[in-house]
Structure formats: C-alpha cells, structure tokens
Amino acid sequence: MDSMKILYFHQHFSTPKGSVGIRSYEMARRLVARGHQVTMVCGSYGGGETGLDTPFVDGSRRGMANGIEIVEFNLAYSNSDGLIKRTGAFLKFAMRSVGLVMTERYDVVFATTTPLTAGIPGIVARWLRGKPFVFEVRDLWPELPRAMGVIRNRLLLGLMSVLEWASYRSAHRLIGLSPGIVEGIVRRGVSRERVDLIPNGCDLGIFAGEATPWRPEHVRADDLLAVFAGTHGMANGLDALLDGAAELKRRRREDIKLLLIGQGKLKSALQARATREGLDNVLFHDPVNKARLAGLMASTDVGLQILDNVPAFYYGTSPNKFFDYIAAGLPVLNNYPGWLAELIKEHNCGFAVPPDSPAALADALERAASDRLALKAMGARARALAEKSFDRAQLADKWVDWLERLQPAAAHDADAIATRRGSRSELKKR
Numbered sequence: 001m002d003s004m005k006i007l008y009f010h011q012h013f014s015t016p017k018g019s020v021g022i023r024s025y026e027m028a029r030r031l032v033a034r035g036h037q038v039t040m041v042c043g044s045y046g047g048g049e050t051g052l053d054t055p056f057v058d059g060s061r062r063g064m065a066n067g068i069e070i071v072e073f074n075l076a077y078s079n080s081d082g083l084i085k086r087t088g089a090f091l092k093f094a095m096r097s098v099g100l101v102m103t104e105r106y107d108v109v110f111a112t113t114t115p116l117t118a119g120i121p122g123i124v125a126r127w128l129r130g131k132p133f134v135f136e137v138r139d140l141w142p143e144l145p146r147a148m149g150v151i152r153n154r155l156l157l158g159l160m161s162v163l164e165w166a167s168y169r170s171a172h173r174l175i176g177l178s179p180g181i182v183e184g185i186v187r188r189g190v191s192r193e194r195v196d197l198i199p200n201g202c203d204l205g206i207f208a209g210e211a212t213p214w215r216p217e218h219v220r221a222d223d224l225l226a227v228f229a230g231t232h233g234m235a236n237g238l239d240a241l242l243d244g245a246a247e248l249k250r251r252r253r254e255d256i257k258l259l260l261i262g263q264g265k266l267k268s269a270l271q272a273r274a275t276r277e278g279l280d281n282v283l284f285h286d287p288v289n290k291a292r293l294a295g296l297m298a299s300t301d302v303g304l305q306i307l308d309n310v311p312a313f314y315y316g317t318s319p320n321k322f323f324d325y326i327a328a329g330l331p332v333l334n335n336y337p338g339w340l341a342e343l344i345k346e347h348n349c350g351f352a353v354p355p356d357s358p359a360a361l362a363d364a365l366e367r368a369a370s371d372r373l374a375l376k377a378m379g380a381r382a383r384a385l386a387e388k389s390f391d392r393a394q395l396a397d398k399w400v401d402w403l404e405r406l407q408p409a410a411a412h413d414a415d416a417i418a419t420r421r422g423s424r425s426e427l428k429k430r
Contacts, residue, residue: 005037006403007106007125009118011077011093013040014048015065016206019262019287021320023200024112025068030396031403032067039069041100043093046078047263047287060096071100079231080265083151090115097121101129108406112136116160119167126170132406135171140184140316147312150234164188172406175399179339180315198399200318201392202327203290211294216259216283224256224369226333228304229293230321232264237308240335242273244361245282254281256365258304261285261296297328301375302350302368305334309355314338326386331378333364349382 010024028038042050051065056074063070073096077089094117101109101121109125111118113136122133142160145151151160168174168188174195176182182197219225232238238260245258258281260270267284274282288296297303303325307313315338322340325332332350334341341352351364368375 003035003037004107004403005039005105006031006108006110007039007041007101007104007121009041009097009109009111009121011043011075011090011115011118012045012048013042013050013070014045015051016290017051018045018049019047019289019293020045021200022203022290023320025066026201026203026392027396027399028068029066030393030400034400034404036400037069038067039071039104039106041071041073041097043073043075043077043089046076046080049289079233079263080267086115090117093117094120098124101125101131106131108132108134108403110134110136110403113138113141116141116163116167119163119170123166123170126172132172133170134173134175134403134406135167136175136177137181137185138177138318140181140312143184144235144310144312144316147310148235148308173402175402177318178316180312181318184316196398196402198395198402199390200320200323201395202323202386202390203392204327204386206290207294207297207324207328209298211291211298213298214292214295215299216285218280218283219257219259220255222255224301224365225259225299226256226302226304226365226368227259227261227296227300228306228321229261229296229324230319232260232262232267232270234266235308235310235313236264236266236306237335238266238270238306239273240306240308240356240358240361241304242270242277242279242282243358244365245274245279246277247358247362248281248365249279251362251366253362253366253369256369257281257283259283259285259300261293262287293324294328297324297330300328300330301372302365303328303330303332305332305340307336309336323386323390326382326390329379329383329386331368331375331382333361333368335361343385347381347385349378349385 013024014020015025016022031038050070050072052061052063052070052072054061059074061072075089075093098121101124109122109131111122125131126133142157168190174185175198177199182195185195186192248256305322334352336355344350344352353360353364
C-alpha cells in the first residue's frame, strides 16, 4: 500500500493532555503507524489540548505533535457558548478549511462531525480537486437538534438538511459511530456498501490500572461513588441525576455519592439547584485529562451514562464516556433505552433503568451499594466487553483499512475532473 497524505478536519481535536475525547488523535496515530502522513486541522476547543504552544500568526499556527502535523486556527469554541457564537465559529472554521483544501498537497480528505459544517471542505475537495473524501458522522444533524427542540427555525433546519445530503452524496465512504447513525445515513439514499459502523473505542492502555487512584474530598473510602464524566449540556439531561440524588436523600442513603466531572452550559444551573435543594450527596469537579481521569475511574464504583429522554438518542449516539467506563472495568448505569442499554443487559455489566424515573435510578444505586462482590463481577464483564468488541487499536485498524481502499475511487474522480477541464479548454479555444 502506497503512503498517503491525509488532510484530517476535526474542529474539536485534542491530544490526551486535554479533557475531551481523543478518538481523532488515536485514529491519526494509527495512520502514522501504518506509514501515512496526517495533517490535522482544528480550532481552539475549550478543554482540548492540541500540543502546540507557539504564537498564532495570521490566525493560525502549525507544528508537530507525536508524529501528527497540526494546523490550529485561532477560533475559540466552548460548549458554554450561545447558538449564534457557536454557529459563527463553525462557519469560520469551514471557510478557513476550504482555503486549505484548495492549496495544500494531499491524497485524501477526512472530516468528522460535529459540527455538520465539517463536511464543507470535503465537498469542495471532492468536486473541485477530484480528491477522495471520507465523512465520519458522530451525530445525526439536523435530526438531533430538531428532536431536542434546540433549533426550530425551518429555514435553518432546511439549510442543514441540504448540507447533510450534499455531504453524504459527496463522500466516497462514510462512517457512522452507532447503529442508528448508519441507518440514518442509509435513509438519506446512500448505498449501504459505502457506509461502515466504527463506534467509539476503549483506550485500554490508559485505563490499565497504572494510574494513581484518587477520590474528591468528602467522599469516604467506603462510600459508593457513582461518576458522570462528560459535558453538562442540554442533551445530557443531568437533572435526572439530581432527581435521583433527591430520592436517595429521602431514603437517607448518605453512603452513596454522585460526582459530576466536566464542563458545559448547564453546569452552573445544576450546581445552583444542588445547593438550593441541599443535595450534599452530589459533588461537582472541573474537567481533568485522561491520565487523571483514569485515576478517578480506579476509585469509582459505577459509571453513569445519562442522556435526556429523546428517542433520537436511543440508537443515534456513541458516547465517549460509556467506552471510558467499560475500559476502566466499571459497571455502567444507563438511563435510556437503545443499543447501549441492550449491550449492558446482554453482557450483565451494569444497570439499564427506564428514563425519567428517580426511583429506578435510586434503586439501582442501592443494589450496587448492597452487593459489592456482584458489582465487581459486573465490572470485570464490562472490561471483557471492552477488550473483545471495542479495543481502540482494533477499531482504528479497521478505520485505516477503510481509508486505504479509496485510491481507485480517487483516480477515477481525478480523471473525470481532468476530462471536464480539458473539454472546457477545448470549447474556449473554439
């Protein structure tokens, strides 16, 4: 297989030194290990660490991080930003990215959502430069924001739908991170042969047990510690955890503590509610990097996989936190139906409770606290599931194989574009 140069677009990229997901970092590292060159194009994401520390020049900086060339645009973004500010950052990143696809030398464009505007440079590369384009879909847009009621403007939803269709039709191959995402892509008229399921993976090495265990203050060694590690946003529905905490307080279960670690738009409101209602069994913590998170997971009893009760989430998401939990050998408490709940039930590696039921959530945590041996057995089965089905290294190899099969398609497109340009030149001469 000839070496390829991949232009990889992920606006929210981070190395393991950051406190956010590292799927793109691990995938890029696997490409490099297989002899390919990667140029990662990203913005400045709150909680992320790109590995670059040189000053920005004309709005960007470029350097190397662990064998990956990084191009970082000086475009700050945070989950706490409002819709207008976030939309502006998405569009600016897309336009800067288009400039790169028209000037850089590369063989393949790979773009991953969110946001949906990540597909724009791929569309341009495919149709104006005849380059192969692979599009990775992490969430179905505009389906999810429409289902959540976050975006109601029909014109905006219509424009997003057009961009979704154009991205799918322009891509030579597509990757969905969950079964529902794959089905959603196929429903838009894409042949199933062009789509593959490659879910988020488990970083087994990071959670191998070498990290120094730690717990926050006010959590005793014999307390049951249940941890949610992720974004505190609208999609996460974390009021469900505070409802469960209130139920546990009514039951006088002071030995069960809930820790919410991360950041997000609704964090301050959640903290205010916990204070107002006297929920001292709920603790909040700032985000930490992967190594520090591994130490926390080593002292955690249950991982909390919580989402708002939106049917589009049931099969249409692939949350990083779930895979971190099972990589760390933690039983998972999941509060909504779908493919993850089915995995938990099938492998008996946690608790799948119905949505919007504080009593069911409290019941599950009480069962966990009452039988620690059964809980440890669940954790062992979670780790076994991680090793068998979601090893990041194996999934990354499958992902690289998917990219390496693109060169014939690229040659065909390049020839077609060259033919069209030649025909236009002949017409001008006449």
